[in-house]
């Protein structure tokens with residue numbers, strides 16, 4: 035193509051979300067070159083408000099990437115999580131039930147910022163606002179990635195392509211339909227999220243099953259709170275004033291939390307659709323899918339970001355083993371290993387969503403079964419331990 039600039043790298047990473055940035059940093063630490071192509075600007079990527087809870091395995095991986103300094107200083111370790119139903123709150127002792135494991139509250143935005151800053155400091159190449167990414171030849175030994183930057187056509191030669199471009203990305207869409215199988219469940223509701231600079235209503239998260247619908251009380255720090263309300267799937271955020279949100283949230287909380295709730299102006303409000311989705315397999319020749327490009331979970335189990343990290347742990351180890359050890363064993367095993375963990379997280383996220391949300395179609399019997407499930411969960415140590423070991427993150 036005339037005027038086309040030629041670039042060369044070992045791994046082309048499509049997408050500068052947490053999956054792509056974490057992979058880039060882990061490869062860089064092992065002396066492996068990668069170029070990240072990101073459709074949006076860095077500010078746009080940082081402007082997205084998403085996950086908030088990190089499994090200990092994710093924290094360890096961020097540490098392996100050398101990006102855990104601020105996380106250690108500002109992250110909030112949590113030993114427990116709370117379930118509220120029938121107007122009463124019940125604590126699940128995560129640490130006590132898992133031999134001391136915790137989760138850490140630290141926003142995905144901050145994880146992304148830390149990874150971006152590390153990549154920039156390392157002088158590693160990220161092309162933001164890369165338009166029209168198009169994959170070629172990932173079934174051969176010389177894949178190419180074509181894209182436009184500032185209107186100039188460019189081609190990136192590479193040995194492997196990591197599809198870290200999220201659910202709506204180009205990589206999974208580039209795979210011929212006959213080569214990929216997808217599994218999906220779309221839920222009949224969404225989450226209306228609000229971020230505000232007010233102290234959290236409780237020191238630990240509260241997941242609520244209420245006749246008006248699900249609610250979640252989370253946080254980003256002890257001065258910044260994150261709340262969610264179950265809402266219709268097609269809800270418009272402009273139909274929700276701050277006051278309407280706070281009143282609806284207060285109505286779903288137990289009396290102590292309702293009295294303790296501090297309200298304030300929303301910094302951000304948005305509606306997220308909920309779906310469960312998995313693509314199989316995750317490898318197509320020299321193309322590997324990871325993160326939301328490969329799977330989606332309803333955020334009820336706090337697994338989305340953590341599952342992306344899990345994929346990146348397996349994929350980064352496999353690429354290091356190939357480039358630095360000459361073995362393809364990890365690459366050959368990637369899809370099977372990642373999918374084994376993905377489906378367990380899909381199950382847990384589906385189970386938490388089914389137990390905590392209002393499903394009008396299940397009727398009064400279905401609602402009674404939900405309450406029986408919750409009563410059993412908080413009164414059985416075995417059942418609580420099952421929730422706890424999934425919530426803190428199953429072993430790799």
Ligand code: FAS
Nearest residue numbers: 049051052053073085199200203204325326333336338339
């Ligand atoms: P991401 O979607 O984060 O990143 C993909 C990147 O690829 C994006 O920056 C995108 O711009 C880029 N891209 C897309 N197409 C491209 C192309 N053609 N060329 C180049 N770049 C391209 N998880 C939780 O655990 N808890 C939550 O509360 C939670 N809330 C969420 C709310 C919303 C609205 C969404 C969408 C997700 C939420 N998630 C949550 C899940 C979320 O955190 C993801 O799991 C996480 O962002 C996954 O990271 P990535 O796989 O990097 O994908």
Ligand code: PHB
Nearest residue numbers: 085086252333334335336
């Ligand atoms: C969040 O803080 O955004 C959050 C926490 C736990 C979840 C989902 C979202 O399960």
